[in-house]
Amino acid sequence: MNKPSRRPLHSLAALSAIAACLALPPGASAMTPAEATTAVQSLLGTAQYKAMAAYLDQDHDRIVEQNIALQQVPAPSFEEGAKAQLFAKFMQEAGLDTRIDEAGNVLALWKGTEGKGAVHVVGAHLDTVFGRDVDLRIKREGTRLIAPGILDDSRGLAALLGIVRAMKHAGVQTHDDLLFVATVGEEGLGDLRGVKQLFLRSEYKDRIRSAVMVDTGSPDQVIAQAAGSKRYEVHYKGPGGHSYRAFGIVSPMYALGAAMGEIGRIRTPKGTTYSIGLIGGGTSINSIPDDAWMQVDMRSASQPDLAALEAEFLQIIAAPVAAENQARSTQSGSISMQYKLVGDRPAGSTPSDQRIVQIALAASGSQGWPARVASASTDANLPMSLKIPAVTVASGVGSLNHSTKEYLDIEKGQSVRALQVTLISILDAGRMVVAP
Numbered sequence: 001m002n003k004p005s006r007r008p009l010h011s012l013a014a015l016s017a018i019a020a021c022l023a024l025p026p027g028a029s030a031m032t033p034a035e036a037t038t039a040v041q042s043l044l045g046t047a048q049y050k051a052m053a054a055y056l057d058q059d060h061d062r063i064v065e066q067n068i069a070l071q072q073v074p075a076p077s078f079e080e081g082a083k084a085q086l087f088a089k090f091m092q093e094a095g096l097d098t099r100i101d102e103a104g105n106v107l108a109l110w111k112g113t114e115g116k117g118a119v120h121v122v123g124a125h126l127d128t129v130f131g132r133d134v135d136l137r138i139k140r141e142g143t144r145l146i147a148p149g150i151l152d153d154s155r156g157l158a159a160l161l162g163i164v165r166a167m168k169h170a171g172v173q174t175h176d177d178l179l180f181v182a183t184v185g186e187e188g189l190g191d192l193r194g195v196k197q198l199f200l201r202s203e204y205k206d207r208i209r210s211a212v213m214v215d216t217g218s219p220d221q222v223i224a225q226a227a228g229s230k231r232y233e234v235h236y237k238g239p240g241g242h243s244y245r246a247f248g249i250v251s252p253m254y255a256l257g258a259a260m261g262e263i264g265r266i267r268t269p270k271g272t273t274y275s276i277g278l279i280g281g282g283t284s285i286n287s288i289p290d291d292a293w294m295q296v297d298m299r300s301a302s303q304p305d306l307a308a309l310e311a312e313f314l315q316i317i318a319a320p321v322a323a324e325n326q327a328r329s330t331q332s333g334s335i336s337m338q339y340k341l342v343g344d345r346p347a348g349s350t351p352s353d354q355r356i357v358q359i360a361l362a363a364s365g366s367q368g369w370p371a372r373v374a375s376a377s378t379d380a381n382l383p384m385s386l387k388i389p390a391v392t393v394a395s396g397v398g399s400l401n402h403s404t405k406e407y408l409d410i411e412k413g414q415s416v417r418a419l420q421v422t423l424i425s426i427l428d429a430g431r432m433v434v435a436p
C-alpha cells in the first residue's frame with residue numbers, strides 16, 4: 001500500500017560519508033566503523049528488514065533442506081551442470097527468472113527501481129573439491145551436519161535462495177540491480193572460470209559496481225584480501241621398465257621424491273604458503289614408472305612474495321633431472337621434466353575503509369560476531385583484482401571444508417543470524433528503498 005520513498009538507505013549515513021561518496025563511483029565509497037554501525041542499525045530498524053528477518057527464521061527448515069539437496073548432487077569443478085540445473089529450479093521457484101551462461105553460471109537478475117544502472121553481484125559457487133566417487137552421505141552429530149560440500153558452498157547457494165524468498169516476501173525494492181549468480185569453477189583447477197566469464201566477458205561487465213560473495217563458515221571474518229595463487233602440474237618422465245629386469249635405470253619416481261623433499265624445505269614469509277596436493281604416476285607395483293607427477297598450490301596475498309616463491313619452486317623442480325640421470329643408468333633413456341601452469345588467480349584487496357567492508361564488519365557485529373578482515377582465495381579475487389569493491393562473507397557456521405569431516409552447524413538461532421550477515425551486505429549494496 002505504501003508508496004516506497006525514493007530515499008536510499010545511504011542517506012541515513014553520516015553526512016561526511018555522503019560527501020566522500022560524491023567523487024567516487026557507486027560502491028566505492030569510504031566509511032568509518034561508526035558510520036557503518038549507524039547505517040546497519042537504521043536498516044535493522046525498518047519494518048521491511050524485520051519482516052525479512054522473521055521470514056528467514058520461519059524458512060530455516062526449507063533452507064536446510066535445499067542446502068542438503070544441493071550438496072547431494074556431485075559437482076566437481078567442470079562438472080557442475082546437474083547442480084546448476086537444480087539451483088536454477090530452486091531460484092525459479094523463489095521467484096526470479098534464471099538463465100545459464102556460456103561458462104555454466106546460473107544468473108538471476110533482481111531488477112532495481114532505477115532501470116539499467118548499476119549492478120551488484122551476489123554470488124556463491126556450485127563446484128566442490130570432491131570427485132564423483134566421494135561418498136556424499138550426511139552424518140548428523142547434534143546440530144552438526146557432516147558431509148563433503150555441506151558448507152562449501154552449498155550453504156552459500158541455499159542462503160541466496162532463502163534471501164531472495166525473504167526479500168520477495170517483504171516486498172523489498174532496491175534502487176540498483178542485484179545479479180544473483182551461482183558460479184562454476186571456484187575451486188581447484190576451475191581457476192575462477194565462472195567469475196572470469198562474468199566480470200570480463202558478460203553483458204553486465206561494465207555495469208558491475210560491487211560484489212558480495214557468500215562462502216565460508218566464519219561469520220567473524222570478512223574476506224577483503226584475496227590471496228593470489230599459482231598452481232603447477234609437474235611431470236618427470238623416463239623410459240620405464242620391469243622392476244626386476246630393468247633394475248638400475250633412471251626412475252621418474254626418485255626425481256619426483258627428491259623434488260618433493262626440497263619443496264618441503266622452502267621457507268616462506270608469513271602469509272605465503274605452498275602445498276603438494278596430489279601426486280601420481282606409475283603403472284604397477286612391479287614396474288619402474290615412465291611418469292611421475294605432482295600438483296602444487298602456492299599462495300600469497302603479496303604479489304612479490306608469490307613471485308619469489310614461484311621462482312624458487314621452478315628452480316627446485318629442475319634440479320632432480322640431472323641428479324637422477326647421474327645416479328642411475330640412462331642406457332634406455334633419460335629423465336626429463338615438464339611443467340605447466342594450471343592455475344593463476346590474481347591477488348588483490350578491497351581497502352578496509354571501503355563501505356562494502358565496513359558494512360560487512362558492522363553486519364557481523366550486529367549479529368553477535370565482532371569480525372575482522374581476513375584473507376583467502378575466493379570468487380572475490382577477480383573483482384578485487386579489477387578494483388571493483390568486493391568482499392566474501394559467511395552465511396552459516398561451520399568448518400573443515402575441503403575435508404571429508406566438513407561440517408555445517410544448523411542450530412537455528414545462529415544459522416538465521418549468520419544469514420543476516422549476508423542479507424545486510426546485499427541490501428546495502430543494492431540500496432534498499434526504505435518505505436516511509
Ligand SMILES: [Zn+2]
Pocket residue numbers: 125152153186215216
Ligand atoms: Zn568455497
